[in-house]
Amino acid sequence: MKNQPERPAMIKRAPRAAADEGRDPVDTNPPAQTLAPQVSDRPRRRREVTVQFATRVSPEILDLILDLADLSGATQRSVVEAAIQEYAKGKLSR
Numbered sequence: 001m002k003n004q005p006e007r008p009a010m011i012k013r014a015p016r017a018a019a020d021e022g023r024d025p026v027d028t029n030p031p032a033q034t035l036a037p038q039v040s041d042r043p044r045r046r047r048e049v050t051v052q053f054a055t056r057v058s059p060e061i062l063d064l065i066l067d068l069a070d071l072s073g074a075t076q077r078s079v080v081e082a083a084i085q086e087y088a089k090g091k092l093s094r
Contacts, residue, residue, distance in 0.1 A: 057065070068079045 065076055065079050069076050
């Protein structure tokens with residue numbers, strides 16, 4: 001065992017040249033121009049401001065809301081909003 005060195009011989013590493021070493025940065029092509037976003041002829045739809053509203057109703061009232069929505073083709077939200085507006089007529093001064 002005395003014939004073997006304690007550590008393996010160090011491998012000397014030489015620095016490598018960069019991949020673009022021979023290229024001048026001034027000679028590079030500019031990046032492709034990005035296209036402007038496409039403008040639509042239609043006006044942008046206004047976002048309707050809404051507020052989260054969660055309440056518990058009895059199963060009978062839920063069935064009534066669903067039936068009214070099916071009958072009128074409206075959404076549950078519009079059925080509830082119309083009912084509240086009708087209820088509030090004359091009771092609040094707005």
